[in-house]
Amino acid sequence: MLLGGAAAAGLATGGAGQALVAVRSAEGSRSRVVLPAPADPAPPLPAGLDPADAVASGLTTYATRTADFYRIDTALIVPDVVAEDWSLRIHGDVEREVVLGFDELLAKPLRERWITLTCVSNEVGGSYVGTARWLGYPLADLLEEAGVRAGADMLLATSVDGFTLSAPLAEVTDGRDALLVVGMDGEPLPREHGFPVRMVVPGLYGYVSACKWVTDIEVTRFAEKTAYWTDRGWAERGPIKTASRIDVPRSFAKVRAGAVPVAGVAWAQHRGISRVEVRVDEGEWQQARVLPSASSDTWCQWVWEWNAAEAGNHSLQVRATDGTGAVQTEVVAAPIPDGSSGYDSVSVTVV
Numbered sequence: 001m002l003l004g005g006a007a008a009a010g011l012a013t014g015g016a017g018q019a020l021v022a023v024r025s026a027e028g029s030r031s032r033v034v035l036p037a038p039a040d041p042a043p044p045l046p047a048g049l050d051p052a053d054a055v056a057s058g059l060t061t062y063a064t065r066t067a068d069f070y071r072i073d074t075a076l077i078v079p080d081v082v083a084e085d086w087s088l089r090i091h092g093d094v095e096r097e098v099v100l101g102f103d104e105l106l107a108k109p110l111r112e113r114w115i116t117l118t119c120v121s122n123e124v125g126g127s128y129v130g131t132a133r134w135l136g137y138p139l140a141d142l143l144e145e146a147g148v149r150a151g152a153d154m155l156l157a158t159s160v161d162g163f164t165l166s167a168p169l170a171e172v173t174d175g176r177d178a179l180l181v182v183g184m185d186g187e188p189l190p191r192e193h194g195f196p197v198r199m200v201v202p203g204l205y206g207y208v209s210a211c212k213w214v215t216d217i218e219v220t221r222f223a224e225k226t227a228y229w230t231d232r233g234w235a236e237r238g239p240i241k242t243a244s245r246i247d248v249p250r251s252f253a254k255v256r257a258g259a260v261p262v263a264g265v266a267w268a269q270h271r272g273i274s275r276v277e278v279r280v281d282e283g284e285w286q287q288a289r290v291l292p293s294a295s296s297d298t299w300c301q302w303v304w305e306w307n308a309a310e311a312g313n314h315s316l317q318v319r320a321t322d323g324t325g326a327v328q329t330e331v332v333a334a335p336i337p338d339g340s341s342g343y344d345s346v347s348v349t350v351v
Contacts, residue, residue: 030195045294048291062301063131073212079213083196087099087102091216092152093148096146113134113177114295115297136180138178138179142180146219152219157199157217159212176297178200181197193212198210209238242320248263251346251348256350258307258309260307261304273299276302276321278318310350313349
């Protein structure tokens with residue numbers, strides 16, 4: 001009887017221990033987070049997005065499902081960060097050090113925005129790009145609170161696992177929606193996307209802007225500090241290049257002669273897309289219809305109808321023009337050191 005009682009006590013203790021582990025895990029912590037309503041909500045998405053026939057044929061949806069959002073991390077194991085223990089320290093070339101806890105961050109007037117993120121390792125036509133509705137607090141406001149000293153030009157952000165990135169201070173403080181993010185698509189950040197807090201800066205590739213699990217930001221200078229990817233040969237600053245992609249039809253598809261829908265996405269975050277053009281077999285460029293987008297910080301969808309009259313093999317290419325009037329370059333470049341470039345193309349057969 002005593003043995004049974006001792007065994008029961010051991011089981012009870014084990015259960016309590018397991019419950020304690022659950023309470024102290026990131027998932028347990030995330031389940032208790034209640035995000036406040038944004039003080040500055042994202043605008044509603046415009047009408048006309050996601051045309052049903054194009055999406056059914058393979059056009060990427062305007063908003064990326066969280067489960068489908070790309071991930072590129074240096075962490076082999078996703079950090080397990082408990083929100084109750086999280087804090088952010090802003091220091092370095094500032095007048096006063098700022099230390100912020102998670103509850104303090106949630107209590108601030110939060111801003112919600114649609115923003116497209118892109119990885120610098122994305123190849124031409126690649127899938128390392130996605131759009132989500134992010135909730136966070138402007139980094140510029142925190143830096144103003146700290147009082148940035150003259151001469152500083154870089155933020156050295158450090159993740160809880162020691163990863164570092166170097167974000168250009170000018171882009172973080174020029175009025176764009178550079179955010180210290182706590183929410184993604186109306187939910188607390190998933191653990192894989194940086195729970196409890198990450199950075200998002202539109203217009204910059206993720207390797208210099210999108211620090212997940214961020215816990216430290218040092219205000220400093222590019223001449224004094226380097227970060228993980230810049231130490232490995234990537235460019236010091238990472239403005240996103242204008243890019244476009246053909247989603248429909250897929251390469252090597254067989255299509256029937258006649259009207260063939262061609263569609264895809266284009267992006268030039270913080271500059272926006274003003275024009276998309278498609279050409280067949282390196283002929284004249286034809287203007288596609290650019291669908292509306294939430295802001296210049298997101299990608300856009302585009303559609304074009306090709307009158308495929310000639311049977312046989314054909315090549316389709318796409319290019320975009322950004323909001324400043326600059327046309328996407330045709331110069332082919334690999335992702336390293338500052339992002340890929342060139343025209344996306346697909347080969348199809350008309351039957």
